[in-house]
Amino acid sequence: VEGGAIFHKTEFRERRNHYAVYSVNEPIVGFDTDRDTFLGPQNGWDEGVVAHTATSGNSIASGWYPIGSHNLEVTLQPGESKEFVFVLAYVETAQDAKWESKGVINKAPAREILARFDTPAKVEREFADLKNYWDDLLDVYKVDSTSPELDRMVNIWNQYQCMVTYNLSRSASYFETGIGRGMGFRDSNQDLLGFVHMVPGRARERILDIAATQLPDGSAYHQYQPLTKRGNDAVGSGFNDDPLWLILGVAAYVKETGDLAILDEMVPFDNDPAQVAPLMGHLRRSFDFTMDNRGPHGLPLIGRADWNDCLNLNVFSTEPNESFQTAPNREGGVAESVFIAGMVAAIGPEYAELARLMGDEDEAARAEASVREVVEATERHGWDGKWFRRAYDYYGKPVGSASNEEGQIWIEPQGYCVMGGIGLEDGRAVQALDSVRERLNTPHGSVLLNPAYTEYRVELGEVSSYPPGYKENAGIFCHNNPWITIAETMVGRPEYAWEYYKQIAPAFREEISDVHRLEPYVYAQMIAGKDAIRHGEAKNSWLTGTASWNFVAVSQYLLGIRPGYDGLIVDPRIGAEVGEFTVRRSIRGAEYVIHYLNAGGGRNAVEGEGGFKSASLTVDGAAWEGNTVPYAPAGTTVTVEVRL
Secondary structure, three states, X not given: OEOOEEEEOOOOOOOOOEEEEEEEOOOOOEEEEEHHHHHOOOOOHHHOHHHHHOOOOOEOOOOOOEEEEEEXXXXXXXXXXXXXXXXXXXXXXXXXXXXXXXXXXXXXHHHHHHHOOXXXXXHHHHHHHHHHHHHHHHOOEEEEXXXXXXXXXXXXHHHHHHXXXXXXXXXXXXXXXXXXXXXXXXXXXXXXXXXXOOOHHHHHHHHHHHHOOEOOOOOEEEEEOOOOOOEEEEEEEOEOOHHHHHHHHHHHHHHHXXXXXXXXXXXXXXXXXXXXXXXXXXXXXXXXXHHHOEOOOOOEEOEOEOXXXXXXXXXXXXXXXXOOOOOOOOOOOOOEEHHHHHHHHHHHHHHHHHHHHOOOHHHHHHHHHHHHHHHHHHHHHOEOOOOEOOEEOOOOOEEOOOOOOOOOEEXXXXXXXXXXXXXXXXXXXXXXXXXXXXXXXXXXXXXXXXXXXXXXOOOOOHHHHOOOOEOOEOOEEOOOHHHHHHHHHHOOOHHHHHHHHHHHOHHHHHHHHHHHOXXXXXXXXXXXXXXXXXXXXXXXXXXXXXHHHHHHHHHHHHOOEEEOOOEEEEOOOOOOOOXXXXXXXXXXXXXXXXXXXXXXXXXXXXXXXXXXXXXXXXXXXXXXOOOEEEOOOOOOEEXXXXXX
């Protein structure tokens, strides 16, 4: 303890080179750093002896339960107030500068930090700088609409949550502490969709970090550690959806920035400098890994699992102490994923377009031909009659079929197959989404599957081990709900899309906080499904891919402002409840001011009411054909009017 600063060090004399400091900017009359001294014998936090007697023990903790407590004497006259500044800080020192003298830690860097905050005026300046920092980030995409809940989600909380997931992925949260999980290969590529517009330079760095953990055959470590940036298989590998997400992340970055040079960046495989290829070569191996690993129906093999980590069709685990994510796969199976086929349909064309932009027309044509093969296989073998099947199991039997006793329909392929355009022309897309509405949707969002599994099925894995209505076993997995929202906009049903968006958006759930029971401003990973005892109760907030996908759904498809390779696509498809809005979107140095008006006030297309009505555009006062507005020179402002 030094003045009003309490220092906390753990193993500092051994391996650590960091410590914590907790300080107040006024003289203290006492302190405590030992919890038991502060509370007193057998006392709870509500009856601490120091707080009740106002007399500190001046205790110095030595292991056990350290705390930090300052004791200040303050005299206030009637109407008088006084401000104190408390600072909690983390401090690192150079390894060769750990000590001021023998056994005394180097407090100089801590003193520098505390000096920045030693008066209320300095603190206010720091908060002002912080506010300006966030204003700069959040102002890249800003909406002013007739819905205050929509504005609050889009302008502040959804984008803020996207930045939090950029920083932490799934490596730490209130629910899973520490950094044991690392940064997910799949997770980080999807998170990128929600923050690339705010920090494109950091998105570029993240892409190169992720690509460097890819394996030479095009597959990927399922996670990598953020500090070392090296992949590991501590939570298993062999998730066959992983490689395609890299293509999606790179495509989003190129659309946002126009930076094709990133595709020429030399990137190692498995962080091995002896195995290096341009980033475009990494994307090719991602694509080819999927194409080279197809099963007897022509659909991509699932491997250990796909996006749904808990659909383990090759594991057959019967040991309660082994993880489904690391248990060995049974050899010889033919388990295929219709969901990954939907990814191929949606993401494969992005790879082809990137190849075309790089001048490789032959590669683009090859990729498009491969995508057509997978689409045709999905149409033949992925359709169950009213919806898309989920998979084929180890033995080649359908999963997610009316012929199954449980788990007859799953949400993931209904969203992603439609997002990939499968069924848009022959009506099957609408039929699949109608089945979602009938079988999966609830007032709290759409459940992942139906009916829920009521017993453990060794051939399906972890998904059947959860209680009905929770997590992957028919919980409302908020991450994939926006895929249905996007799909509904694509079939021309914006009213349904808007309804689904509101069902899980925290701002719209605030009125039912007694049911939701989680922060009313950030997305949850899961909401308990209709089979659960507490249907509608949310769990696991903050660190979830729900954040990025819902921002994509609302900003790019409902509000309809999304980057393309050649220009900004302006195609609003939102319910009539939001009859007017203005979006300000900064991209590539230019600003676009887009005003939308639903002049008729109609419901648009719902339940077959004549298809989606096209909007008319004017750009800088002139009528405009189509919905792609070319990118303008940096420093200019483009005004777009959209009238429905």
